[in-house]
Amino acid sequence: MLFKSIGKNFLISVIPKLIRYAKAFYMLIAEFFIMAVIGVDVGGHAIKAGIVTKKGTVLDKEVVLTEPEKGRETVVNNIINVIKDLLRIDKNISSIGIGVPGVVTRKGYISYTPNIPLANFDLGKAIRKKIRKKIIFGNDADNFALAKYHFGAGKSYETIVCLTLGTGIGSGIILKGKLFSKDGAPELGHMTIKYDGAKAKCCGNDGCIESYIGRKRFSRSPLEVYKKALAGNKQALKKFENYGKLLGVAISNFVNIFNPDAVILGGQMSNAYNLFRKTMEEEIKKRTIFKTRVVKSKMREAGMIGAAVLAF
């Protein structure tokens, strides 16, 4: 009788309860280990978005063209659509981090962005109209630094200077474990390294780094020059040697200012690392007061992962 009653109770009330508790426990663990957010990296050419876990793993991703030439509305729609696509895959996601190449508030007001038609525009408001989630914005180079610091080459360091070498030179700085960012600063890409040097087309700052080693200085596309250099073309090799020398001067300045544990290089041009490494290191050795190490980033999707860090 007693046994029967226990058996009945067990079936009717305890088992479903146990199942519920087990499920709750599983969800708790799952959330702890695989809680994911969406990270979006808005670039001049492409928008890269992904579902990123707390551990920095990209579970799923999508890349679409930015299409800046089609105007603001198209760009905004492209961003919204890529986020919606990812939200269809995982409906539980509650936060989204978005990186923009320019000066942006955490809420998404963009006061400056040179390569996309989103300057002086409240991108945050436009996206929130369509997507009712928590959305946080940040600068793309800052996000690169955050990704490096949390999951990448900067993981074991406290103070890092990150440079993204592309069309321009982006920069993000982590000082003693904290991102340093102030209304668009740091803007390391336009530091003067030769005050009476090349007339600036970018910032008004004659002889700035970017006017020397920005992608525009390569008379033809960098990829073409890169291929020629790999094939042994002396002129192409010389270009990368010079690139290394000037980048080395700039890095030395940053080292003397911040005394960083490491300088981390990313961006498209960093793929030619082996071609400019030697001259860069020579210059750094000669010019720095403090010791540091320069590391080439191996992390793919750093922009996307860094944007996700904003949302954690």
Add this chain to the structure above:
Amino acid sequence: MLFKSIGKNFLISVIPKLIRYAKAFYMLIAEFFIMAVIGVDVGGHAIKAGIVTKKGTVLDKEVVLTEPEKGRETVVNNIINVIKDLLRIDKNISSIGIGVPGVVTRKGYISYTPNIPLANFDLGKAIRKKIRKKIIFGNDADNFALAKYHFGAGKSYETIVCLTLGTGIGSGIILKGKLFSKDGAPELGHMTIKYDGAKAKCCGNDGCIESYIGRKRFSRSPLEVYKKALAGNKQALKKFENYGKLLGVAISNFVNIFNPDAVILGGQMSNAYNLFRKTMEEEIKKRTIFKTRVVKSKMREAGMIGAAVLAF
């Protein structure tokens, strides 16, 4: 009878108690308002020490020669003696802050100082042997920034870059209310502003600011050039114009990096501010991405007061 008893009690026990309480209260207030420490600024030429209140007021001070040419022992004794003199004036002082032009730990180990024979030496230990008080060390340019931030021209700002223009160029940075300092950094004085420029005699960094506008670039003593300029000597005026231009290039770089609320100039050479101001401002206007203001420090004894801040 009752009255008599109260009167007696009053005289015997209450009045002394009241006096004791009043005195304790007075001491509490006094301590709150005029708690003082000793601040010591060890320079290449002179040691300036003072009794400084929490409000940044110098109650008493003493200046002695550093005498670096007489060797380490003399310098150490000069520092100890000047502190002892001030302790004789106010025996209640329990903390001492000391600024050194070089790389120093908070406990007082000096790993680098170019102009005084105290490099690779535990100055803290040597002083503690003779003076049993709480003693904290810091870099002199950092202290200048602390003084500015707490009591001077930087008081109303959150992020400031301070430059001391003297024989060399010292630098201290307050970022969002906190001193940024890392094992000798920031070392802004040796930033390259012309990578193929003047051969460096200071840091190995060809074309660094200091090699352009350090005091050594003035063929005769700056004071003499200053007097000549004031008297209208064209060559002397030209020197200061050039000084302003190059300082402006350097300041622009710092502005683009830190986006500071203000840049504060101190040190002996800043006395010629009016002679180099115009060219400096022209250069800054041309080269900066962010807006800032440049302020000439009016605070006397900033090094001493900043050293005192360490001890509060």
